[in-house]
Amino acid sequence: MQGRNHLFSSGYPALPPLGTREEFMTAMREMVEDNAPRVFALCEELGDRHDAVLHYWGMAHDDHADLIGLGGSLHIGFRDAATARDRLALRRNLHLVWPHQPPTPT
Structure with a gap:
């Protein structure tokens, strides 16, 4: 099995x-699991922990991150998830949130 984006002609x-x-x-399932991107979100903190808004979903790959705004308002690539947060x-006050992991300060 070859890596991602291998198309047969x-x-x-x-x-x-x-x-x-x-x-x-x-074998195909193992290939997909080995190449699956990690999902993350960029959420805005409103006030001093008064509320939060989820603005973007992202997929982190080995060599880049893809970001999609809610409602399809944005689809852009970044070097990595932290760069996406820093730029936006x-x-x-955006936080980088990785689902299914213990919370860490961002």
């Missing part, structure tokens, strides 16, 4: 199947 050479259907599906936090 119609001219792909005829090769024998890679194992049984179950073995192939297991110029006028807002």
Whole structure:
């Protein structure tokens, strides 16, 4: 199995199947798990912990991060999740939040 974004073309050479259907599906699932991005969010703190607003969802890959604004208002790439927060936090008190991890100060 090759890494992400490997697309087969119609001219792909005829090769024998890679194992049984179950073995192939297991290998494909492992490839996806190995290449899955980590999900994060950028949330704005309102006041001094009075409320919060979720503004962006992101996906962190090994070499970059993709960010999507709620409602599709923004789709942009950054070097990493922290850079996305830093660039967009110029006028807002944004926090980088990683779901399913213990909270850490940002």
